[in-house]
Amino acid sequence: MDVGDYVKNRLKVLRAERDWSQAELGGRLGVSRQAVNAIETGKYDPSLPLAFKLSRLFSVPIEEIFDDRHGGPGDAR
């Protein structure tokens, strides 16, 4: 799968707003710093349970963190 096939996300921005390191976010989520980095750089899409954890942690809907409408097939944008 190409990197471009993964959904985009605002994780880095949300993390920066709280002045959290990747390790800090990973520790709060129960995943490694590498996992946070892989999600942020679009190399890995988190599972649905992890996406919900992120949503609860940042107190925003999942749609505000992840966006799969960025030039995919049939997308008019």
Added chain:
Amino acid sequence: MTVTGARAMRDSAPRGEGERRDSERRRRKRLILAVLIVISFVPGLYVGHQLGAASAEGRPFVWSPALAAMLAGLYLLATLGGGLVLGGLVDELDRQRSYQAVSVAGFALMTVYPTWFFLWKGGFVPEPIHWVLFLLFWLSLVLASLWYRYR
């Protein structure tokens, strides 16, 4: 301690609750891996030493039943016990990479062994060697793990 050293220590020290948890998780993972390496390395060193001594004296190295049973027990302890303990520490990304690496290693084994077997039956190559196949699986696993981790 120098100012630079103090700053490096302060910067590397966990800042929040998340970093503390991450640090603890990594520490436990390293500890388990170190124990597994020791469990693997010490018996390997012993067998290698015995093999070398037997070879130097020009006699075949005969495995005693006790040694074989001990090694089998240690191997089961390391793979099953280590797998169970590490399984509780890895996250979903680690798990996905492991599945991918095991798939690659399994594919390598499923490709090489039957091909080798058929060619052996046809008299083209020597009989398949079990430890070479085992090594092939582990090498494929390590290479695939590294590929998925650093690509």
